[in-house]
Amino acid sequence: xxxxxxxxxxxxxxxxxxxxxxxxxxxxxxxxxxxxxxxxxxxxxxxxxxxxxxxxxxxxxxxxxxxxxxxxxxxxxxxxxxxxxxxxxxxxxxxxxxxxxxxxxxxxxxxxxxxxxxxxxxxxxxxxxxxxxxxxxxxxxxxxxxxxxxxxxxxxxxxxxxxxxxxxxxxxxxxxxxxxxxxxxxxxxxxxxxxxxxxxxxxxxxxxxxxxxxxxxxxxxxxxxxxxxxxxxxxxxxxxxxxxxxxxxxxxxxxxxxxxxxx
Amino acid sequence: xxxxxxxxxxxxxxxxxxxxxxxxxxxxxxxxxxxxxxxxxxxxxxxxxxxxxxxxxxxxxxxxxxx
Numbered sequence: 627x628x629x630x631x632x633x634x635x636x637x638x639x640x641x642x643x644x645x646x647x648x649x650x651x652x653x654x655x656x657x658x659x660x661x662x663x664x665x666x667x668x669x670x671x672x673x674x675x676x677x678x679x680x681x682x683x684x685x686x687x688x689x690x691x692x693x694x695x696x697x698x699x700x701x702x703x704x705x706x707x708x709x710x711x712x713x714x715x716x717x718x719x720x721x722x723x724x725x726x727x728x729x730x731x732x733x734x735x736x737x738x739x740x741x742x743x744x745x746x747x748x749x750x751x752x753x754x755x756x757x758x759x760x761x762x763x764x765x766x767x768x769x770x771x772x773x774x775x776x777x778x779x780x781x782x783x784x785x786x787x788x789x790x791x792x793x794x795x796x797x798x799x800x801x802x803x804x805x806x807x808x809x810x811x812x813x814x815x816x817x818x819x820x821x822x823x824x825x826x827x828x829x830x831x832x833x834x835x836x837x838x839x840x841x842x843x844x845x846x847x848x849x850x851x852x853x854x855x856x857x858x859x860x861x862x863x864x865x866x867x868x869x870x871x872x873x874x875x876x877x878x879x880x881x882x883x884x885x886x887x888x889x
Numbered sequence: 890x891x892x893x894x895x896x897x898x899x900x901x902x903x904x905x906x907x908x909x910x911x912x913x914x915x916x917x918x919x920x921x922x923x924x925x926x927x928x929x930x931x932x933x934x935x936x937x938x939x940x941x942x943x944x945x946x947x948x949x950x951x952x953x954x955x956x
Contacts, residue, residue: 646956647956669952670955672948673949674917674951676896685952685953685954686921686951714930718923718932719951788956826927834956836956837956840956
């Protein structure tokens with residue numbers, strides 16, 4: 627079965643992308659990543675903790691070398707300028723790494739994206755040669771503008787970051803999926819396996835999640851559940867679901883030959 | 890004495906002339922990190938060559954867990 631996700635010219639076997647935040651420790655992070663089957667994992671870029679023991683382990687040391695494609699993000703940035711600076715630092719940190727996740731937030735409570743700043747940052751980053759996977763609202767007009775700028779993947783939210791509320795507007799997601807020529811990935815809002823399956827059944831090319839796995843009671847088991855859900859949802863999408871028939875039942879068994887006391 | 894702003898905090902260092910010296914003084918030598926000085930990236934290959942000046946604003950960042 628050759629069904630690969632191609633992002634910025636590179637093919638991936640897994641359609642589940644996962645974050646590395648909020649785990650109990652690096653050991654749990656590594657185990658959950660392994661169970662998820664993910665090939666692309668997000669990392670955040672932060673000021674080095676100057677008070678910290680210099681011998682304490684770092685995330686990059688804790689992950690198996692060269693197994694994952696790292697996807698540095700701009701989480702926590704509220705302006706195009708901060709996001710651009712953060713990703714320039716990421717490119718330097720990761721030795722001229724080009725694949726990045728752009729997110730520019732607009733509100734510290736609901737973490738909704740600021741699409742004006744996102745568009746501004748995307749223009750600059752694409753011009754500088756970054757491969758930009760962009761977190762955005764589920765507005766199809768903004769999604770199209772981001773694609774026209776040259777973003778390599780459009781990543782609309784399913785619901786608020788870290789909320790686990792699931793897919794609130796499948797209709798908008800479908801509009802974006804139908805119009806886009808680059809991959810569309812649901813990023814943010816997935817709460818459990820069925821949410822991921824629904825996203826894939828809608829025709830999403832992939833799903834990116836963090837909290838749904840890290841905040842589960844058993845993160846490693848949930849990571850495995852998400853792997854299965856994304857695979858199942860993708861297979862169902864490719865298989866093509868039966869049409870819905872409203873208020874009209876059709877039996878699966880033959881109507882003829884039923885034993886009866888009436889004849 | 891060198892007076893700089895490091896990750897948003899005013900800091901002073903003795904015997905620090907270059908970015909490589911600063912990384913050494915912070916006990917971060919050999920770590921995967923990136924440096925920005927006054928808004929411009931300083932590539933790793935230039936850490937030992939770039940002299941620091943009073944008033945420079947530096948950002949030193951690493952990768953951490955995130956979604």
